[in-house]
Amino acid sequence: MFGEYSVNNNQAGSTGGGAEPDSGAVPGNLxxxxxxxxxxxxxxxxxxxxxxxxxxxxxxxxxxxxxxxxxxxxxxxxxxxxxxxxxxxxxxxxxxxxxxxxxxxxxxxxxxxxxxxxxxxxxxxxxxxxxxxxxxxxxxxxxxxxxxxxxxxxxxxxxxxxxxxxxxxxxxxxxxxxVRPLPCAGPDSDALTLFRARALSATPRAAVAFEDAGRTAIAAELCRRLDGIPLALELAGARMRLWTLEQMAERIGERFDVLADTRAATLPSRHRTMRTAIGWSHELCEPLERLLWARLSVFTGDFDVAAARAVCAGGPMAASRVERVLAGLVAKSVVRRTEERGAGARYRMLDTIREYGHDWLGELGEVRIIADRHAHWYAALSQAAGQGWLGPGQVDWYRRMTTEHAQLRTALEHLLGSDPTAALEMAGALWFYWFACGHVHEGRAFLERALDSAPPTGAAYNQALWALGLTTLLQGDLDAARRIGEQCTEGAAHLADPERELRAAYLQAVSVLMPGDPVRALELAGPRARAGHGGRTSAPGWLLCKLATGYALCDLGRFEEATAEARSLRETCAELGERWLRAYADYVLALAALGLGDHGEAARHVRAMLSGKRLLGDRFGIALGLDLLAAAVAGLGDGELAARLLGTGHAWWRTVGRPQMGGSPSLTALRDQGERQARAAIGDAAYETAFRGGAAASTG
Known part of the structure; x- marks a missing residue:
């Protein structure tokens, strides 16, 4: 029965996905x-x-x-x-x-x-x-x-x-x-085995190259010349698509002599061999392949075709030709193609090859221009994600931005040094990524750096400041969140922007609600939630104020009103195709149902909430939901399941570092209520056993 309620964050695109608790698989992400x-x-x-x-x-x-x-x-x-x-x-x-x-x-x-x-x-x-x-x-x-x-x-x-x-x-x-190179001695050496495998992978016709002892001896000598270094053997194996073994042996000797440049000559033997082997592969590429190789070196981690086209096109490299040239680099083993879950085809270079390409990018004098293109491409992607977050593509945006995490970092770092205004806009546009996708520490650091380098005026500054307030809110730095909310309110008034006023009101409301002042929270968020305050009722500010209002009404025991607010919020989110806020609306509905004594209805709503939070990898929301589900189940009389859920919730709270949001009075009371009822139902010893079992469940 417990498996029905277990929650796991093994989502597409997640870097930390693990195994289901009951699957028997080893947790991890190899x-x-x-x-x-x-x-x-x-x-x-x-x-x-x-x-x-x-x-x-x-x-x-x-x-x-x-x-x-x-x-x-x-x-x-x-x-x-x-x-x-x-x-x-x-x-x-x-x-x-x-x-x-x-x-x-x-x-x-x-x-x-x-x-x-x-x-x-x-x-x-x-x-x-x-x-x-x-x-x-x-x-x-x-x-x-x-x-x-x-x-x-x-x-x-x-x-x-x-x-x-x-x-x-x-x-x-x-x-x-x-780690030494592969052994090269003998007709069955590991180096020769690898070279043969990569040659056959490049083309089945390569089989004829290993049919007799004479040719095998040539292949073995080629492996020896490459020092048995696996990457060098893979690059050479890829050339068998075009050359015979004899042509390979002849040309590699010539090219190694030519390409032993002064930089390589000062390196230890194996380093020199590796650099020379890469240089040989570089020489054998078509001119456009070499150009693309150099420009692709700006990417850290993996990338997709759209990004390669946007960043690397220009001059002799027409955008329409990028994909075909990229395929040529894949065929030569310069670039590797992978399939990310839910993300389609992705590409990447090994560091050694990327470093060589970056040297050539410097020789071409294009380091700055390509880095600028890369940064502005991902800045534009961040803006699109921010605009699309509250819509039917929310889950796709979550997965996409998780997949692009390394590139987002690289882009922000570059913009902080080259274009502070663009850095401010990008960091602010990623508010949902910092706030809703588990990157609070990183987001706060980037936002503080961006705000420090920008003049304290304008819409971009107000947006980034608000995003910073969200990170301080989640970290429990409530005084800072409240001050930032006040600054955002003042800035929104100067901008005459109702939406920004709504966002600021949410920030202030939650900063007083969490430590236990629902009256003040309702004063701040309630009127705005009901009137929209001139803002669009599908924009983040109004939706967030609706959410804060529902929480505050529950804390005040006004459960029917809270239900009405949460239903209104949920309906709007459903119309938008939005899942993250909709799940929190389900949470408020569950809280209100619990307050009205309808434990079955509360359990139904919180299961819906957990489903949404799992889909978006919201660990904070999962921890909240498990405590609430435990209280509902305890109220239904199933003390053992309630104890297991509290144990699992405890494990999830550990992953966010702030149990019950740092001791929020209402959340602590909710958890304590579930524990009291569970202990009363099954006794202390059985409770402890079930709790430990739940705590051992995977949160990977």
Whole structure:
């Protein structure tokens, strides 16, 4: 019966999706392997032992040697021994070390809403966990990773960390494992096996290249010349689509001699081989492919065709040709194509290849112009998402913006340094992303930086200031939220903008409602909710005021009026095709039904609320809903289920860092009511057992 009410945030596009509690699967988010895995038996055996004996293991080696693939295979094998899962944190797109903790927290499922240090919250959250954390591609964040990993390992005795990096962290307890190239000796070497597999993947015609001993010897020599480096072998294998093995062997020798440039000549042998192999692939690309390669290097993480077309077209690269040229780079293994759940085709470059392309972008003198295009494309996307959030595309926008998280960060960072006004507009347009999608800490930091660099006037400033107020509200910084609400009200009056007045009223109302003043909250939000105050009744301000009014009426015991407000809000949201606010309208309806003594009706509404919150990954809303459902179920006499729901709710509250919104009187009373009734129904011992069972349910 409990499974009917269990809630899981494994949504498309979520970076922290885990397994259903009752599925038997290991929680976590390990990405699928992109291709067949070759060799590495000794390394896997070593890692299997180290992961059971040591707490910090770092895989080092040249770019392209296969550190990430090896870590992924080893982590998957080690997963069953980790009750709290295996969590993969990809750091290659991250450029700002200050966002490291936020990135890790989001992946493992901690959407912390408190104003406290996120490092401390993450340490506390992990303290009782037994999990494996994989930090992939750390070489550009070594100092930040060393600090965070040290704090986490000290706080969480059940934590093991696996690192991939071109250089060690330099931590005292670190076990460093150098990942070497694949063995090249012999007719059945791992390097030759990988080269053959990639050649056959490029074209079945490549099979003739391995039919006799003579040709196999040529292929083996080619692998030796490539030093057995997996990425170099993959790039070479892709060329078999066009060349024979003999042509490959002849041309690679010529090109390696030509491309051993002065920069590469100063590098260690394997680094030189890797850079030369990439340079060889670059030379063999068509001119437009080389141009696109360079321009694509502006993307951090993965991207879609529309973004590539918008950012990379120009000059000899017509927009209509971008997709075809991109397909050519995919065929040459320069770009990799992936399928994101619910997001369609996505593309990405490995860091080593992207770095080479970025060097060429500098040679072309296009670094600034392409970065500007990238930033303004994602700024425009943010504006479109903000305008479309309260509509039928809300779930799609949630998934899309979650998928584009790395690009949004990169764009904002660039605009903060190059175009502060555009940065302010973008940060403010993302209010829903910071407020409703679990990125409170990150949003507050970006908004504060943007506001500090802009003059304190105008609609964009007012919007960003309001968005900042929403983040302070969720963090429980209520004095700051109230002050910001007052500033927004003053600014909206100067702008003569009724919608902004409504938004400011919501901010002020909730800042006094949460600590227990529903009378003042109703004074602030109620008249505006009923009259619309000149604003559109489908705009965020009016809808949010309706929501605050419903909450305040429930706190005042005016349940029939609260029901009327919530029904009106829900109907409007249904007409708009909106889900996030509609779920909170269901929550108010459930609260009112509970207050009127109709526990069955309350349970029905809160189940609808939880369905909506799960769809949008709203951990805060899920935690709220589970407490309310527990109270309704307890009122129906099912004490065991109520206890399990309270346990699960407790686990979800831990993921947002603010149980019962920091001790809100009405929410604390609601939870206590459910607990009292559940204990009375089944006794203290049974209650504790059921509570612990619920608390052990996955929130991944």
């Amino acid at each position: 990405p699928p392997e992109s291709a067949s895995f070759v060799g590495r038996e000794p390394e896997l055996g070593l890692l299997d032992r180290l992961l059971s004996e040591r707490r910090l293991i770092t895989l080092t080696g040249v770019g392209g040697v296969g550190k990430s693939r090896l870590a992924l295979r080893a982590a998957a094998a080690a997963g069953r021994a980790r009750p709290d899962g295996v969590w993969w944190v990809e750091l290659s797109p991250l450029r700002d070390p200050a966002l490291l903790t936020t990135t890790v927290a989001h992946v493992v499922g901690l959407a912390d809403h408190s104003a406290r240090s996120l490092d401390e919250e993450l340490c506390a959250w992990m303290a009782d966990k037994e999990l494996l954390l994989v930090l992939d591609t750390c070489e550009h964040l070594v100092a930040a990773c060393r600090h965070l990993v040290g704090e986490l390992l000290q706080s969480a005795p059940g934590l093991t960390v696996l690192i991939t990096s071109r250089e060690p962290l330099g931590s005292p307890c670190e076990e460093v494992v150098e």
